[in-house]
Amino acid sequence: MNTVAMPPLSGPVHHDDIIPARAPWDRIVRKGQTLRIIDLEGNQAVDFLMYRHGDDAERYSAQDTMAAQGNIFLREGSVLLSNEGNPMARVTATAVAYHDTIGGACSCESNTLRYGFHTKAQHACVENFLFANSHHGLGKRDLVSNINWFMNVPVEADGALGIVDGISAPGLFVDLRAEMDIVAVISNCPQINNPCNGFNPTAVRVLIVGEA
């Protein structure tokens, strides 16, 4: 069990939102502010994308981020880079050992491959991303490899990988400090066919704190 305490955040609390299970969420986070995500009930995957506010063709790049740090896991200290190599946010603190950025977002379409055609009508993260992005003039072609906070995707020596049982727990958190003004988009993952949500999607809490 990880014992990292949630550090105090200074400055005004601009938003303190509960994202219901299975729901999308989107807000603007200003440079210098902290976005805190709390896994209220434990092992709830929080699918996350971000775009540069005002020039949203620049967006989070999992590949640039992993290449720059030489490691596939996101940990405290990881700098989240854009597709043009600019720091968008920094993981300033987290109580979870590592987070995922290779597993992508579940979709109705990929669910048909992974689990069978009977899952086509189930809600999925891509549905949430498309809906949340529509508030910002963004669409399907703006979806790229995302971050999955609180999700565990190990890679074995032979390349085998998969979404396996989580390493988060109730009340664990991740803090991101924005390094530019960003549009932050979340899908509170509705997946029920793998252990990313402990087979039980739950609510998460999200705060935006600090002087812009």
Next chain:
Amino acid sequence: MVQADPPASNTADPKSAREHARAMGHLRVEAMPTVPAADAAQRPDGVPADAMLWEETIPGGGYAAKELHRGARLRLWDLHGDACAAMLVFNAERPVERLNIADTVKVQWNAYLGPGSMLLSDMGRVLMSVLEDTAATHDTFCGASNARTNAARYGSGDNFGPHPNARDRFLLATAKFGLGRRDIHPCVNWFKGNRIGADGSMSLELGPYAPGRFLTLRADMNVIVVLANCPHPRDPRPEYCVSALRASAWRGPVAPADDPVRNASPEARRAFLNVDEYFQR
């Protein structure tokens, strides 16, 4: 003051300039397309000349793109052992459908691509399959270099300079299909390997390797393939090291019912069924 005579010129008037331009047409260099492709310098064994669709040698730092119809084979040759082929793939009919690297590794439960691997779209369909691979060193994690990474390592990264970066090569290539900056999706890097340790660390396999390694892909949908041949973003060599890449394509049959890639896994069977249904018209 006495002015020197201008240098002798054979381009002083339009007709002279035309002759000057036309006199160049016979020139041949290593990095160029072979047109028509039937005259290919390196036609794969068993492929008749009239089945050839494309042959182009892409210089280190160069790029190319090609629309290929369903069934076409695409061979990428690491001609001199130090190519790095960053690749994007789009559904040519509807380019909002494109390669999804996360789904590609997640659905196949494996991050290392090789013979029998599928390149999956974000719509649960197979864009391309890997039929042959003599290289076995490929990377699905690191993506394309960009202007910043190349400027940091080589002092510059511009398209107009000596150290072009893969992202800006993609930008030019996709622009010629009406696509743009927001369409450059996570890519696969062929010919440079990347092994992941238990702690998430990366071990790059950069070679250089023996000349002539190749892989053969099959287009399982009508696709736009975009290639940028630039050094891998984690290549530690201080020099801009990347050698020529050759792309060859030829007509071929679509995946039959007994195709080994189609039947490699339950996930593959469903991905090909989704393709079959897409082409029911």
